[in-house]
Amino acid sequence: MVTKGLKLRIYPNKQQRQQLAQNFGCARFVWNQMLAMLEERHENNPKASFLTAYALNNLLPLLKKEHPFLKEAESTSLQVTNQHLIDAFHAFFKKEKGHPKFKAKHAFKQSYTSKFVKGNIQPVGHHGIRLPKLGILRFKAGQRLSETIRQVTLSRTPTGKYFAVLTVEGENQAFPKTGQTIGCDLGVKDLLIGSVEDLRSPTTHFDQGLARKLRLWQRKLARRQQLAKKAIAWDHHQKVPVPRILADFKNVTKARLQVALIHEKIANQRMDKLHKLTTELVKTYDRIALENLRTKNLLRNHALARAIVNQAWGELRRLLIYKCAWYGKELKLVNPYKTSQICSTCGHDDGKKPLNVREWTCPQCGTHHDRDVNAAKNIERLAFG
Numbered sequence: 278m279v280t281k282g283l284k285l286r287i288y289p290n291k292q293q294r295q296q297l298a299q300n301f302g303c304a305r306f307v308w309n310q311m312l313a314m315l316e317e318r319h320e321n322n323p324k325a326s327f328l329t330a331y332a333l334n335n336l337l338p339l340l341k342k343e344h345p346f347l348k349e350a351e352s353t354s355l356q357v358t359n360q361h362l363i364d365a366f367h368a369f370f371k372k373e374k375g376h377p378k379f380k381a382k383h384a385f386k387q388s389y390t391s392k393f394v395k396g397n398i399q400p401v402g403h404h405g406i407r408l409p410k411l412g413i414l415r416f417k418a419g420q421r422l423s424e425t426i427r428q429v430t431l432s433r434t435p436t437g438k439y440f441a442v443l444t445v446e447g448e449n450q451a452f453p454k455t456g457q458t459i460g461c462d463l464g465v466k467d468l469l470i471g472s473v474e475d476l477r478s479p480t481t482h483f484d485q486g487l488a489r490k491l492r493l494w495q496r497k498l499a500r501r502q503q504l505a506k507k508a509i510a511w512d513h514h515q516k517v518p519v520p521r522i523l524a525d526f527k528n529v530t531k532a533r534l535q536v537a538l539i540h541e542k543i544a545n546q547r548m549d550k551l552h553k554l555t556t557e558l559v560k561t562y563d564r565i566a567l568e569n570l571r572t573k574n575l576l577r578n579h580a581l582a583r584a585i586v587n588q589a590w591g592e593l594r595r596l597l598i599y600k601c602a603w604y605g606k607e608l609k610l611v612n613p614y615k616t617s618q619i620c621s622t623c624g625h626d627d628g629k630k631p632l633n634v635r636e637w638t639c640p641q642c643g644t645h646h647d648r649d650v651n652a653a654k655n656i657e658r659l660a661f662g
């Protein structure tokens with residue numbers, strides 16, 4: 278049995294949208310309450326052992342009594358919120374992520390997750406899914422949900438679209454075996470370089486048109502926000518009965534929506550390419566070796582370029598891990614230590630190579646190497662011998 282994520286665009290009706298908004302609010306409320314409690318607890322007694330999600334769940338009835346609106350929320354979702362909060366702290370302790378933050382009311386993305394308990398989540402025909410508190414939600418994909426659904430994450434994007442990400446469990450849908458093996462090096466200019474057949478997948482850069490549009494709307498947004506803030510300050514000065522807030526300014530809201538839409542388009546383009554690349558790899562190769570990212574800290578690029586590349590590496594790895602599991606292929610993550618300086622033909626260690634050295638010739642066996650392809654070959658050898 279393997280699990281995978283399945284993303285569906287859903288089309289809630291008006292009542293369902295209200296229920297969703299309420300549940301987003303409840304999940305956010307529980308997150309913030311529990312986070313405040315954990316922080317206070319730590320302040321009072323820094324040596325107190327860290328609580329488990331189970332301990333937080335035991336506090337939920339009390340919280341519900343104190344704040345009766347929480348009773349309207351789908352109950353498993355509040356438990357999942359506790360779990361997510363504890364997970365976030367563990368990631369923070371392991372220095373993988375920053376300190377968990379309080380969630381603002383107008384957060385970029387709103388979501389909550391329901392767990393499967395006693396048949397509360399059920400597919401209905403080809404275009405529907407029954408969810409606790411919401412009833413049947415319609416989706417368009419038209420794929421039969423034959424697998425067991427373990428949980429559902431419902432979300433609303435800043436552009437007002439709704440999605441359900443299902444975590445499903447099912448049998449391996451194995452791709453046919455090909456007997457092929459590949460090693461993959463990750464790079465900046467080329468996102469992925471393979472050890473065979475000159476496989477090179479260039480890093481997706483911003484669509485130039487979209488990048489220009491994004492800059493334009495970001496500037497507009499900044500300017501409009503500034504003007505609105507001035508107007509709000511003026512309200513305060515005049516002591517008007519109901520001072521306006523930023524959301525009252527239609528042109529600010531419109532600019533914010535435009536920025537979110539462009540971000541969404543760019544993200545979709547990038548994910549599209551990553552999906553195609555990873556599916557192709559998993560179809561073509563039975564065994565895939567990928568360099569492990571944690572040890573690679575070579576980027577001294579402009580901050581934005583670095584963020585884009587880091588994100589692409591992370592996504593690529595995440596997709597490969599789940600697709601290999603799902604389609605019955607083998608993935609090995611390899612520490613890339615010295616992979617760019619050892620000759621993949623004879624094993625000679627030629628010493629550190631600065632990043633600008635893209636090609637070199639091995640003094641021992643005379644093989645001429647492309648830096649990245651050589652690294653990919655070493656990664657393949659380290660993983661599979």
Ligand SMILES: [Zn+2]
Binds near residue numbers: 621622623625639643
């Ligand atoms: Zn050599």
